[in-house]
Amino acid sequence: xxxxxxxxxxxxxxxxxxxxxxxxxxxxxxxxxxxxxxxxxxxxxxxxxxxxxxxxxxxxxxxxxxxxxxxxxxxxxxxxxxxxxxxxxxxxxxxxxxxxxxxxxxxxxxxxxxxxxxxxxxxxxxxxxxxxxxxxxxxxxxxxxxxxxxxxxxxxxxxxxxxxxxxxxxxxxxxxxxxxxxxxxxxxxxxxxxxxxxxxxxxxxxxxxxxxxxxxxxxxxxxxxxxxxxxxxxxxxxxxxxxxxxxxxxxxxxxxxxxxxxxxxxxxxxxxxxxxxxxxxxxxxxx
Numbered sequence: 549x550x551x552x553x554x555x556x557x558x559x560x561x562x563x564x565x566x567x568x569x570x571x572x573x574x575x576x577x578x579x580x581x582x583x584x585x586x587x588x589x590x591x592x593x594x595x596x597x598x599x600x601x602x603x604x605x606x607x608x609x610x611x612x613x614x615x616x617x618x619x620x621x622x623x624x625x626x627x628x629x630x631x632x633x634x635x636x637x638x639x640x641x642x643x644x645x646x647x648x649x650x651x652x653x654x655x656x657x658x659x660x661x662x663x664x665x666x667x668x669x670x671x672x673x674x675x676x677x678x679x680x681x682x683x684x685x686x687x688x689x690x691x692x693x694x695x696x697x698x699x700x701x702x703x704x705x706x707x708x709x710x711x712x713x714x715x716x717x718x719x720x721x722x723x724x725x726x727x728x729x730x731x732x733x734x735x736x737x738x739x740x741x742x743x744x745x746x747x748x749x750x751x752x753x754x755x756x757x758x759x760x761x762x763x764x765x766x767x768x769x770x771x772x773x774x775x776x777x778x779x780x781x782x783x784x785x786x787x788x789x790x791x792x793x794x795x796x797x798x799x800x801x802x803x804x805x806x807x808x809x810x811x812x813x814x815x816x817x818x819x820x821x822x823x824x825x826x827x828x829x830x831x832x833x834x835x
Contacts, residue, residue, distance in 0.1 A: 552653055569653040576637045576650060580630070616819065617826030624825060631660060632818040639715050639810030651813070652719050657711040661704035664821045671828040707820055711813045718805030729793040736793075740783040751780025 552568035587602045595603065606629075613625045635651060642649030650656050740747050754776025761769030775793075 552648055567653075568648040569650050569656060572641050572647040572650040573634075573638065573656065575647060576634060576641055580633055580637065613822055616822040617829070618831055620831050621826055621829050624822070624829075628818055628822055631821060632814050635660070635711070635814035635817055636811055639814065640806070642715075642719065643806050649715055649719065649810075651711055651810070652716045654708060654712045654716075657817075658704065658708040660711075660817070661707040664707065664824055665700070665704045668824050668828040671825065675829070703824065707817060711817050714809050714813050718809050722805055733793040736779060737783055740779060744784065747780050747783040750776050751784070754778075754780055 554565045554567050555571065556566045558564040558566065587598065591599060609629050609632075610622060610625050613628055614622050617624060638650035638656065639652075640649075641647045642652065740750060754773045756773070757769045757776060758773030761767070761771075761773055
């Protein structure tokens with residue numbers, strides 16, 4: 549798995565590269581804007597099913613932000629929602645096979661993490677003043693100042709690398725799996741293709757396993773039967789270069805690496821943002 553490709557370089561300021569990450573991020577942004585326009589228009593007092601689902605989602609998002617950050621910080625909800633949807637869609641766009649996951653690039657997650665840190669610092673400065681914000685690095689004792697500085701620096705780094713590492717790591721594992729399965733397919737078909745009787749036996753065993761699995765409703769037997777039948781048919785036809793083992797197995801693992809992991813990382817990143825910004829923006833009476 550390589551880094552994002554550079555499609556074009558704008559000859560300004562020494563060259564501005566247009567990479568796969570920029571294209572994917574722009575596509576996600578356009579899709580989210582179009583979805584917002586389509587889902588937010590024609591609102592009625594007697595809502596349709598679409599409007600009910602949209603209002604339910606927005607209500608849940610406001611409730612999550614208010615429970616975590618307090619009702620006085622409810623105005624952060626659009627930002628948190630945009631961050632969550634951008635993160636989730638930026639991860640899922642890699643499943644199209646056309647675009648690269650925007651969150652598989654460290655520059656994307658690091659930018660979001662720095663945005664959260666700048667927001668926290670800005671809220672602290674607004675609430676306590678610049679001098680009061682600087683005093684926070686010297687409490688409770690002056691000796692703790694280096695640790696406080698390390699904590700402020702580690703916050704965006706940990707957020708960025710956690711999100712980037714999970715998405716990029718899943719992409720690397722999926723690529724390695726595809727390569728391994730293609731090699732295994734070629735080796736298996738090449739080995740069985742040298743003996744027609746063995747291919748016939750494998751085909752018959754696959755039919756028997758499939759029939760047995762259908763009768764007894766055993767999913768593992770069904771899967772093995774299909775694999776054996778495909779192996780026997782391909783070897784008999786002389787199609788030794790078909791990577792048939794890549795069908796199905798990567799899709800199952802993709803449910804975790806792409807779907808589950810992408811959604812969880814988007815949720816974790818958004819929740820960490822609400823916690824950090826909420827701590828920097830306490831209620832007026834607490835401040």
